Amino acid sequence: xxxxxxxxxxxxxxxxxxxxxxxxxxxxxxxxxxxxxxxxxxxxxxxxxxxxxxxxxxxxxxxxxxxxxxxxxxxxxxxxxxxxxxxxxxxxxxxxxxxxxxxxxxxxxxxxxxxxxxxxxxxxxxxxxxxx
Amino acid sequence: xxxxxxxxxxxxxxxxxxxxxxxxxxxxxxxxxxxxxxxxxxxxxxxxxxxxxxxxxxxxxxxxxxxxxxxxxxxxxxxxxxxxxxxxxxxxxxxxxxxxxxxxxxxxxxxxxxxxxxxxxxxxxxxxxxxxxxxxxxxxxxxxxxxxxxxxxxxxxxxxxxxxxxxxxxxxxxxxxxxxxxxxxxxxxxxxxxxxxxxxxxxxxxxxxxxxxxxxxxxxxxxxxxxxxxxxxxxxxxxxxxxxxxxxxxxxxxxxxxxxxxxxxxxxxxxxxxxxxxxxxxxxxxxxxxxxxxxxxxxxxxxxxxxxxxxxxxxxxxxxxxxxxxxxxxxxxxxxxxxxxxxxxxxxxxxxxxxxxxxxxxxxxxxxxxxxxxxxxxxxxxxxxxxxxxxxxxxxxxxxxxxxxxxxxxxxxxxxxxxxxxxxxx
Numbered sequence: 001x002x003x004x005x006x007x008x009x010x011x012x013x014x015x016x017x018x019x020x021x022x023x024x025x026x027x028x029x030x031x032x033x034x035x036x037x038x039x040x041x042x043x044x045x046x047x048x049x050x051x052x053x054x055x056x057x058x059x060x061x062x063x064x065x066x067x068x069x070x071x072x073x074x075x076x077x078x079x080x081x082x083x084x085x086x087x088x089x090x091x092x093x094x095x096x097x098x099x100x101x102x103x104x105x106x107x108x109x110x111x112x113x114x115x116x117x118x119x120x121x122x123x124x125x126x127x128x129x130x131x132x
Numbered sequence: 133x134x135x136x137x138x139x140x141x142x143x144x145x146x147x148x149x150x151x152x153x154x155x156x157x158x159x160x161x162x163x164x165x166x167x168x169x170x171x172x173x174x175x176x177x178x179x180x181x182x183x184x185x186x187x188x189x190x191x192x193x194x195x196x197x198x199x200x201x202x203x204x205x206x207x208x209x210x211x212x213x214x215x216x217x218x219x220x221x222x223x224x225x226x227x228x229x230x231x232x233x234x235x236x237x238x239x240x241x242x243x244x245x246x247x248x249x250x251x252x253x254x255x256x257x258x259x260x261x262x263x264x265x266x267x268x269x270x271x272x273x274x275x276x277x278x279x280x281x282x283x284x285x286x287x288x289x290x291x292x293x294x295x296x297x298x299x300x301x302x303x304x305x306x307x308x309x310x311x312x313x314x315x316x317x318x319x320x321x322x323x324x325x326x327x328x329x330x331x332x333x334x335x336x337x338x339x340x341x342x343x344x345x346x347x348x349x350x351x352x353x354x355x356x357x358x359x360x361x362x363x364x365x366x367x368x369x370x371x372x373x374x375x376x377x378x379x380x381x382x383x384x385x386x387x388x389x390x391x392x393x394x395x396x397x398x399x400x401x402x403x404x405x406x407x408x409x410x411x412x413x414x415x416x417x418x419x420x421x422x423x424x425x426x427x428x429x430x431x432x433x434x435x436x437x438x439x440x441x442x443x444x445x446x447x448x449x450x451x452x453x454x455x456x457x458x459x460x461x462x463x464x465x466x467x468x469x470x471x472x473x474x475x476x477x478x479x480x481x482x483x484x485x486x487x488x489x490x491x492x493x494x495x496x497x498x499x500x501x502x503x504x505x506x507x508x509x510x511x512x513x514x515x516x517x518x519x520x521x522x523x524x525x526x527x528x529x530x531x532x533x534x535x536x537x538x539x540x541x542x543x544x545x546x547x548x549x550x551x552x553x554x555x556x557x558x
Contacts, residue, residue: 015157018198018199018202020199020202020203020206022203031203031206031207033202033203033206034206075220077192077193077196077221079160079161079188079192081160096160096161098192098195098196098199100192100196100219100221102196102200102217102219103217104217111196111199111200111203111219112199113195113196113198113199113202115157115160115195117160118158118159118160120159121159121160121161
């Protein structure tokens with residue numbers, strides 16, 4: 001079963017999609033699960049060691065990420081809608097991200113878990129991000 | 133008293149629906165506003181809003197926990213067995229997920245124990261100790277089977293080590309013998325080479341002797357030829373002398389006959405002269421002169437008879453001598469014939485000697501060839517012996533190395549093998 005359906009330039013995630021990644025303190029990818037690799041169009045080896053903004057989409061406002069970092073750096077969970085680029089830049093996919101700081105071998109890491117987003121939520125987020 | 137206005141009812145229904153969508157995760161976020169004009173309704177809406185916010189904490193914690201679990205599983209799939217760490221926010225998560233995580237971590241701990249046990253076992257093996265079996269305490273079925281297989285494998289390896297130890301011990305003994313024999317081979321090859329050299333020198337001398345003898349035989353053949361010619365010439369000279377002697381014998385016969393005739397004539401002449409004297413006497417004086425003549429004739433006849441008698445004596449002697457010469461010539465011819473025969477025999481014998489020499493030379497040359505081949509073989513042997521010697525040194529080295537390697541390993545049955553090897557040596 002696919003974890004996304006392509007609709008033109010968009011890869012629409014299905015309900016079963018659960019994209020997980022772990023980064024170090026500087027946002028370098030330490031681990032990425034299969035769903036993330038599939039949705040973003042990378043092999044796991046292509047992702048590990050790269051900065052997480054490899055999947056960043058130009059439509060995403062800086063403010064959204066600033067909010068994300070500000071939140072998780074204080075040890076809180078950040079949740080929000082994120083538009084990501086697929087490898088090659090021709091496609092994108094929306095996720096609802098839950099990001100949280102964890103300790104791994106005495107060092108601060110971040111874990112990000114992403115699920116599908118409804119059409120209404122995409123519309124709301126798109127409208128909101130245009131204002132930022 | 134609890135009757136509700138339709139507007140509030142719809143507000144509440146929508147808020148409940150939103151909560152439901154949120155809880156069932158058909159939406160990611162929900163917002164419930166307190167929009168009613170009635171405090172009680174707003175209180176209910178506020179409760180629902182609190183419920184949604186509380187639930188968001190649970191859901192967020194669940195996502196994070198599920199993500200942690202996913203990453204841990206991912207790590208486990210790539211071969212790193214770790215526990216799922218409990219993020220701080222996890223306290224807010226669902227009990228069932230927390231329990232699942234605890235189960236998972238329990239499984240991981242147990243697996244880690246197993247892996248530690250296996251790792252320790254392999255470390256022991258890599259440190260050459262195969263005496264301890266792998267423990268499968270508390271494990272059943274698949275894992276127990278795995279442990280049994282590992283133990284079987286360890287036993288097989290121990291058996292192989294035992295075999296290797298036995299082999300290396302016997303290899304050491306055999307290489308020791310091999311090196312001894314190869315040394316022997318080497319020295320006997322060298323001895324063989326030197327005695328072959330002596331043989332070759334002796335053959336060379338023999339060849340020289342036989343060639344010298346052949347040359348002498350050649351000379352002898354030539355001399356025999358010359359002697360044969362000389363003897364033949366002697367023979368023909370003897371024949372000529374025989375012929376001459378025969379002619380002399382016939383000539384003396386003829387002289388004898390002639391002298392006999394002369395004797396007869398002298399006798400008759402004597403008788404005639406006697407008769408004439410008688411007649412002359414009868415005649416008287418007339419016959420006196422005649423009687424003198426008759427006397428003279430008679431004297432001459434007597435002298436002739438005397439001379440014939442002397443000639444006859446001489447001829448007789450000559451005939452006897454001639455017969456002697458004839459005999460001698462015959463004897464000479466016979467002697468020359470014998471000499472010729474003897475020379476021919478000598479020549480044949482010399483030829484035989486020459487033939488024998490040739491055969492000897494051929495034999496010697498065959499022997500020479502054989503000695504040459506023997507020499508080559510011996511040299512090859514010596515080389516091979518040297519190679520075997522150096523190889524046996526290498527093999528000895530290797531077998532020592534093999535022994536020292538295998539003897540470092542500890543495994544069941546090792547002591548027995550070493551013990552029986554020591555007994556074999558005694």
